[in-house]
Amino acid sequence: MDPVIIVGAGPVGLTLALALARQEVPAVLLDEGPGKDEPRLARTVVLHEDTTALLERLTGVPLEKAGARWAGWRSMRRRQVTRTITFDDDTNPGPLHIAQHVVTGVLRAALAREPLVKIAVDSRLDTVEQEPSGVTAHTRGARSTWWRGSFLVGCDGPRSTVRKLADIRFPGRTAVERHAVAALRTELPWPGEALLHRMPPWRPSGPFAGEITARPLPEGVWRLDWLLPPGKDLVTPELLVTRIRETLAGWGDGTTPAYELLDTGVHTVHHRLARRWRAGRVFLAGDAAHLLGTLGTQGLDEGLRDADNLAWKLARVWHHGPHDALLDSYQAERRAAVAARLRAADQVLPLLRGGGGLRSLVPGSARGHDALLADGHLGRGALGEPGTCATSPLAPRHLEAEVPVDTPAGAQVTDVRVTAEDGSFVRLRDRLGRGALLVVLIAPGTGVWERKHWATAGVMPRLAAAVAALPHPAELLVAEEYPGAAPHTVLLVRPDGHLVAALAGVRPADLYAAAEAALGGPTRAEASAETSAV
Structure with missing residues (x-):
């Protein structure tokens, strides 16, 4: 089968290429x-626990050494x-703040060691043609040529050529917010x-609103963002330097x-969402599919989640044959998650940024607004919480043995220590991204015994047999x-x-x-085989 063509070598495209290669x-x-x-x-970008773990798992590089994990967070209003x-x-790990070029450098270094991925530089897409058996793409420039692929994924940013060639609309709002940005080394x-x-x-001086964020980077470097008022006022270098000096003096x-x-730089926030994320064998991911950067640096989180969601589905189809229901679920799950965050931002931001209204009428509302903004920066609450797959078309229905745990069905699992089938201790998230389902048995006390003592005891033999009979490769963990x-x-x-279900005991x-x-x-081939067997 032909390779998957990925258009765009930003963090999302690089991550998708690595995620596919890890699944052969x-x-x-x-x-x-x-x-x-x-x-x-x-x-720079702010990565939260799940996306940091994804990149570290794919690259084998501890990103904390290249970025700064926040030791704490503080919110201030005026002097308080x-x-x-x-x-x-x-x-309770803090978010990781890291320069984007460092992320892409780590990803490129990992791809350089990956024989399953070919990178074609100076290759600009200008044509995409589809037929039932695959996709053909043409690039122009010094390396003008035709490329043949099984699928094509546009990770080529806000002005996506793939999206335009697929005639997919990209409605939304332009310049929702603007921030003046400075990176400086200081104490x-x-x-x-x-x-x-807020409200220092x-x-x-000049066209600056009353909100500043400061985020640490390694080696004493900080990124400072000043929210700009609505409009297109020019931020000159002189004004920015004056604002830097005023801010540093005010904090000292x-x-x-x-x-x-x-x-x-000046960071302009747009809110846009593509109407479709799939057109036959063509898909969109990252900024080509959505623009969401309300709090300045979190847009990449959602793009990486796109790549993680799409990679295993493409891999299953690539290895096992056509499966439209599985491929359609990518849009159903990821577009719904991003749309929910965009709706939350559009509903909440006017209240947070407004100068009057509820803030002047409701005691304590200003403090509540600050908490909403802080939660958004920290990846929590309406503005920051990662989406779930609870309403996904892939969610199982009517499981008699299903029981609740602290992770809702469809949400990302908590990273706990598990014992692998070879007896080694690993982190649960380290076993993700290999294309296999994970089956985890909760068995207190097993951690102090060698595997040979419990692998054949209790419910394990019955569970192992049930896992072996699943319709897809699965790994059994304890x-x-x-x-x-x-x-x-x-x-x-x-x-x-994402958690599919929690079951009370071994229920094959x-x-x-x-x-x-x-x-x-089942895929078409699997369904056909089952019909033939009958």
């Missing part, structure tokens, strides 16, 4: 540029600290902590501390505990880490039904 699917990556990215410290949070690496009063400061007490003792200005799960609970987890019929639903039912 070849890919051709069409890179319009020269194959490297310009270092820009004013262009309204909220502080201390993060803990084990139980701030809260080392390692991120800050949201000093009077701003009234005098501007030493600083080194490293990079500047955990001593899982939040909210009783002993002998069995968890079924998708290859992208329910386990099989849940697995079949999570895979969208």
Whole structure:
């Protein structure tokens, strides 16, 4: 079968290529540029727990060494600290702040060692043709040629050529927010902590609104964002330098501390959502499918979740044959999740940014608005919580043995220590992304015994037999505990880490039904084989 063609070599395209290769699917990556990215410290991303784990699993590189994991968070209003949070690496890890060019560099280095991925630089797409058996793409430029693929995925950004060639509309709002950005090396009063400061007490110079965020980077570098008021007022270098000095002096003792200005920019936020994310064998992902960057640096999180969701579905179809229901579920799941966040932002932001209204009438409403914004920055609440697959067409129905755990069905599983089939101790999220379903038995006490003592005891033989009979490769894992799960609970987890179902004990019929639903039912080839057997 032909490779998957990926258009666009940003973080989402690079991640998708690696995720497919890890599931033994070849890919051709069409890179319009020269194959490297310009270092820009004013262009950074904030990654949360699930997306950080995804990148580290694919690249084998601990990203914390290249970025800064927040030690804490503080919210301020005028001179008052309204909220502080201390993060803990084990139980409550903070978000990871990292320069985007560092992320792409790590991904490119991993792809350079991957024989299943071919990267074609200086290759600009201009034609896509589809037929029932595959996709043909043409690139122009120095490496003008035709490429043949099984599927094509557009990860080529907001001005996506793939989206335009597929005639997919991209409605939404332009310039929802604008931020002036500066990356500088200095010392701030809260080392390692991120800050949201609303309505600072000093009077701003020039076209600046009353909100500032400060996010740490490695080696004493900070990214500062100033919210700009509506309109198209020009932010000159002189105005920005003045604002930097005022801000640093306001956070200190009234005098501007030493600083080194490293990079500047203006970040404009757009809210857009493609009408369709699939057109036959052509798919959209990342900024080609949606623009969501309300809080400045979180748009990449959703793009990486797109790649994680799509990779295992393309891999199953590539290996096992056509399956429209499974491929259609990509749009159903991911578009719904991003649309929910966009709706939340469109409903909440006018209240948060407004100067009057409820804020002037309801006591304590300002503090509540600050909490909403902070939760959005931290990947929580209406503005920041990752989407779930609870209403997915792949969600199983009417499982008699289903029981609740602290992770709702369809949400990302909690990362716990598990024992693999070879007896080694690993993290649950380390076993994701291999194309296999995960079946996790909660069995307190097993962690202190060698595998040979419990692998053939209790419910394990019956569960192992049930796992072997599933309609897709699955890995059996054992955990001593899982939040909210009783002993002998069995968890079924998708290859992208979403919980399919939690079952009370070993129930082969329910386990099989849940697995079949999570895979969208049998492929055409499997269904045909079953019919022939009958």
